[in-house]
Amino acid sequence: MTDKLALSLTVNGERHDVLAPAHRTLLDLLRDQLGLTGAKKACNAGICGACTVLLDGEPARACLCLAANVGDRPVTTVEGLSPGNSLSAVQRAFVDTGAIQCGFCMTGMIVSATALLDELPDPDVGQIREGLSGNLCRCSGYVKVVEAVQLAARYRREEMR
Amino acid sequence: MNKPLGADPLEGAIGLSLPRLEALEKAVGDARFVEDMTLPGMLHGAVLTSPHAHARIRGYDASAALALPGVKAVVTGEDFETRYMGLVVKDETALAKGKVRYIGEPVAAVAAVDQETARAALHLIEVDYEELPAVFSPEEAMAPGAPLLHEGYGSYFKIFDAVHEGNVLAESEIVGGDPDGAFQGADHVFENVYELSAQYHAYMEPVAALAQVDRDGRVTVWSSTQSVFRTQANIAESLGIPMARIRCISPRIGGGFGGKSEATVQPAAVLLAQKTGRPVRIALSRDEDMTTMRSRHPARLVCRTGVMADGTIVARSLDVLMDGGAYADDSPAVMMFAMYFGCGPYRIPNYRLSGRAVYTNKLRAGAFRGFGNPQGSFATESQMDEIAEALGLDPIDFRLKNALQPGDRWIDGHAIDSCTIRDCLEALRDGCDWTARRAQAAARARPGRRRGIGIAAVAHICGFMATSAFVRLLEDGSVALNTGAVDIGQGSSTALTQICAAALGLSPEQVRCVEADTDASPYNSGTNASRVTYMVGRAIGEAAEVVRNKILEHAGELLEAHPGDLELQPGGKVGIKGVPGKTVSFQEVSIRAHWGTGGPIMGSGSLVFEAGEMDPKTALATGFMSFNACGAYTFGAQAVELEVDEVTGQVEVLEVWSAHDVGRAINPGAVDGQIQGGVVQALGYALTEEMVWQDGRLANPSFMDYKIPGSLDVPHAIHAIVLEHAEPTHPFGAKGIGEPPIVGIAPAVANAIRQATGKRLRRSPMTPERVFRALADEGDGVGIDWPNGQA
Numbered sequence: 001m002t003d004k005l006a007l008s009l010t011v012n013g014e015r016h017d018v019l020a021p022a023h024r025t026l027l028d029l030l031r032d033q034l035g036l037t038g039a040k041k042a043c044n045a046g047i048c049g050a051c052t053v054l055l056d057g058e059p060a061r062a063c064l065c066l067a068a069n070v071g072d073r074p075v076t077t078v079e080g081l082s083p084g085n086s087l088s089a090v091q092r093a094f095v096d097t098g099a100i101q102c103g104f105c106m107t108g109m110i111v112s113a114t115a116l117l118d119e120l121p122d123p124d125v126g127q128i129r130e131g132l133s134g135n136l137c138r139c140s141g142y143v144k145v146v147e148a149v150q151l152a153a154r155y156r157r158e159e160m161r
Numbered sequence: 162m163n164k165p166l167g168a169d170p171l172e173g174a175i176g177l178s179l180p181r182l183e184a185l186e187k188a189v190g191d192a193r194f195v196e197d198m199t200l201p202g203m204l205h206g207a208v209l210t211s212p213h214a215h216a217r218i219r220g221y222d223a224s225a226a227l228a229l230p231g232v233k234a235v236v237t238g239e240d241f242e243t244r245y246m247g248l249v250v251k252d253e254t255a256l257a258k259g260k261v262r263y264i265g266e267p268v269a270a271v272a273a274v275d276q277e278t279a280r281a282a283l284h285l286i287e288v289d290y291e292e293l294p295a296v297f298s299p300e301e302a303m304a305p306g307a308p309l310l311h312e313g314y315g316s317y318f319k320i321f322d323a324v325h326e327g328n329v330l331a332e333s334e335i336v337g338g339d340p341d342g343a344f345q346g347a348d349h350v351f352e353n354v355y356e357l358s359a360q361y362h363a364y365m366e367p368v369a370a371l372a373q374v375d376r377d378g379r380v381t382v383w384s385s386t387q388s389v390f391r392t393q394a395n396i397a398e399s400l401g402i403p404m405a406r407i408r409c410i411s412p413r414i415g416g417g418f419g420g421k422s423e424a425t426v427q428p429a430a431v432l433l434a435q436k437t438g439r440p441v442r443i444a445l446s447r448d449e450d451m452t453t454m455r456s457r458h459p460a461r462l463v464c465r466t467g468v469m470a471d472g473t474i475v476a477r478s479l480d481v482l483m484d485g486g487a488y489a490d491d492s493p494a495v496m497m498f499a500m501y502f503g504c505g506p507y508r509i510p511n512y513r514l515s516g517r518a519v520y521t522n523k524l525r526a527g528a529f530r531g532f533g534n535p536q537g538s539f540a541t542e543s544q545m546d547e548i549a550e551a552l553g554l555d556p557i558d559f560r561l562k563n564a565l566q567p568g569d570r571w572i573d574g575h576a577i578d579s580c581t582i583r584d585c586l587e588a589l590r591d592g593c594d595w596t597a598r599r600a601q602a603a604a605r606a607r608p609g610r611r612r613g614i615g616i617a618a619v620a621h622i623c624g625f626m627a628t629s630a631f632v633r634l635l636e637d638g639s640v641a642l643n644t645g646a647v648d649i650g651q652g653s654s655t656a657l658t659q660i661c662a663a664a665l666g667l668s669p670e671q672v673r674c675v676e677a678d679t680d681a682s683p684y685n686s687g688t689n690a691s692r693v694t695y696m697v698g699r700a701i702g703e704a705a706e707v708v709r710n711k712i713l714e715h716a717g718e719l720l721e722a723h724p725g726d727l728e729l730q731p732g733g734k735v736g737i738k739g740v741p742g743k744t745v746s747f748q749e750v751s752i753r754a755h756w757g758t759g760g761p762i763m764g765s766g767s768l769v770f771e772a773g774e775m776d777p778k779t780a781l782a783t784g785f786m787s788f789n790a791c792g793a794y795t796f797g798a799q800a801v802e803l804e805v806d807e808v809t810g811q812v813e814v815l816e817v818w819s820a821h822d823v824g825r826a827i828n829p830g831a832v833d834g835q836i837q838g839g840v841v842q843a844l845g846y847a848l849t850e851e852m853v854w855q856d857g858r859l860a861n862p863s864f865m866d867y868k869i870p871g872s873l874d875v876p877h878a879i880h881a882i883v884l885e886h887a888e889p890t891h892p893f894g895a896k897g898i899g900e901p902p903i904v905g906i907a908p909a910v911a912n913a914i915r916q917a918t919g920k921r922l923r924r925s926p927m928t929p930e931r932v933f934r935a936l937a938d939e940g941d942g943v944g945i946d947w948p949n950g951q952a
Contacts, residue, residue, distance in 0.1 A: 021277075028276075031197075032276075036190075037190070037193070037196075037197035038189070038190020038191075039190075040194070040196075040365070040366070040415075041196065041367075041444075042365045042366065042367065042415075042447065043447045043863065043864045044446060044447060045447070045863055045864070045865065047863065047864040047865050048365065048864055050365060077190065078189065078190035079189065079190045081189075082189050087185070087188065087189065091185075091188040091189060092188075094184075094188050095180050095184045095185055095188050096180065098178060098180050098181070098184075098830040098831065098833075098834060099834075100180070100181055100184045100187050100188060101181070101416075101650045101651065101652065101834055101838065102364070102365065102366070102413075102414065102415045102416040102649060102650020102651075103181075103183070103184075103187030103188075103192050103413065103415070103650065104194060104364075104365040104366040104415030104416060104650075105365045106187055106188065107187075107188075107190045110188060125877055128872075129872045129873050129877065130872075130873065132872045133871050133872050133873045134871070135871075135872075136365065136864065136869060136871055137365070138363050138364060138365050138416050138418070138838070138842065138869065139365075139416055139650055139651075139834070139838045140834060140837065140838050140841075141834075141836075141837030141838040141839075141840055141841035141842075141875065141879055142837075142841065142872040142875065142877070143833075143837040143877060143879050144830075144833070144834060144837065145872070146872070146877055
């Protein structure tokens, strides 16, 4: 329908050359063109955080980011947090605490939690609540989510040893 | 049946806090929700919705849309015969036909090669409307000469004997004892009006459907639903396709809370797939989901209670008015459910419970976690505190004085098997250190704030409708469990797996829970009414019993022993009672059955409560859909401690305690999760969540303007207090916990605000503006902006 741009993106360590219209969001490109459906479209307006990905290591709303603006910044999606069959410490902690209910928001939550722990390896409850305040969840009431991040911090410390 | 918990070594799977069976795939991003699915040749669908609250459709012109490159089909009301669908009242068509009745109603649908083209085509469809006068509140709808939404209402099929008139789609009354005489004889009579706004379900996954129609016309639909069988029924009814030619499947579901009970866009997806011969996926955007799907009912309640000077309640009347929106959906049942809980968990000998559900030209209201009980309980549990205060009684003592006792019956004469409201209130009193916190509230408030703590009691029910289960022994001795129940994220598949494992002495890893699929699964009416763990658990118990007996017969042959002398042993073995060491495995049994004699081992169970009539010696009912004998009653009690900002009226919740008798916690971690999540959804309902309509147009269809709680908006200290008084009718004593946590929070918040500030709010949600007005002595918030909210 519209002219397409030739884009080159690095996603989860892999380079992808794709054609996309200028208005295509990173979220739609990931989901529809690269088959990476872990990031979810729950509000498509930058409010709920279900589409959170890491852009050059920083959490970003993929639904608000135009694919054409990504440039050479590496993109990490939830699929990229657990190479092969392994689980990241954060993913393991979310499973072990029973924080995951319907799971629709959880991929974004796990990406945000990963970014939070990259910055603050040992956050207190207040810092976790603050750090995840941009990720809406309708099932959990956030109690077990906070516990999951606390456990993830512990798992990460154990991995360091 | 009341065995001590954890006594039976076969039942090791019960009481384990296992993560969800599918937690891992959800954590790594592999879980497939409908919008994550594609099929070869799949087209993208989009839905055109009505811009008018009430209008006649004179015609359509889709030629410009069809001319757009990439558009493959347009369907409108001209593409199907008039056929109605609906659970309680059949009043909806697949797309609007003849008339539109709310802004946001699906009018036409497009299939195109991509999402952008489909949406672009919507703007090119011309619909010729003749606008009609509209009504936006029950009062307007009930006024003399009001425009009728459904002229043919009388001829619609209804599953109950409806009393109706004009836009009132259901009217009902239950009278027990002598309420008029009892009010006259009461020392004090309290009467107050309470109002609540509409709440949006806000499941994180907007509704989506993927439909495929094969060359023979057989339909397959993957959709975001709480019941594959209700989806199948909706498609069959609205499109006139035999159920045997419709297969409905649920992939992962991103929450439901009642809002995905009935189909909405699924028939439109089927129409497009039929027309194009290609798979079509429709995925609603968030604003479409908010304007098109459904809400919790706005309600106005008049509650009247007669008490004696010593605090004994002698009479209660509750009048429920519900704004049902443009289609009936579950409205009559929701309204009657609020009536059904009008006396709460209390002994009240004389009562008049009445209600009306009314059509208006707005989004349909429907099932939402709690199903009318949160609205009713806001009125009754707020007023309980108002009475206690007037009589100088402690709120918990006053409730205990009137609480139902074991052996008591519900207002319709239904026996209450395990009546534990007193235990819940006492557990809450201890759990939240009630007396001390109540006494110290004012002293502990931070500067500029006022602190209070409030409680509410909770009564609910788990059960309803038909359920079945298949349990099948696989060749290696493990088990396939198939129930047709859709896990919408609440964890039922995990809990049912644990129940099945325990029934056969297996570990959960030895049980495979099959996903709901109408082609393969036995009937389950849906994931509603806190019913799955209780109802399906019972059906599994029955099915497993059949399997167990067949296993014992085969084992008897293999062990040359009488089946009566045999016993199951943990891990899938059969042994001879009192003879250690001599066992056969389920695998040996199953191989014998598969290849030797008898045939593969399978068992089924099925269950429905007989909907008995109300006992006329107890109460007289008119227009009421009987809920008699439909499940097990559940009890709870909740407390909220909060602070109110004196300047802004902002409420900050500091701590919540939620005590519930769950019968037996099959998965304690999941029970805590249900309680914590329900409490937070209830805090949103009580404080910030309000759908606002202006002339029938939803003014806040986004998460920016409709505020669901985030992590900073609610306390981390949400204490689940779990009581386990085994329910005698369930094989492992379990009751439902899905809904009760949302029922008592709003009145507990109102009661806490009252203690904190001396002001009583009878209007929910208790937004900063409403609290601020109350602080400024501008009243309780009633009679101002109901039902359309605070613009």
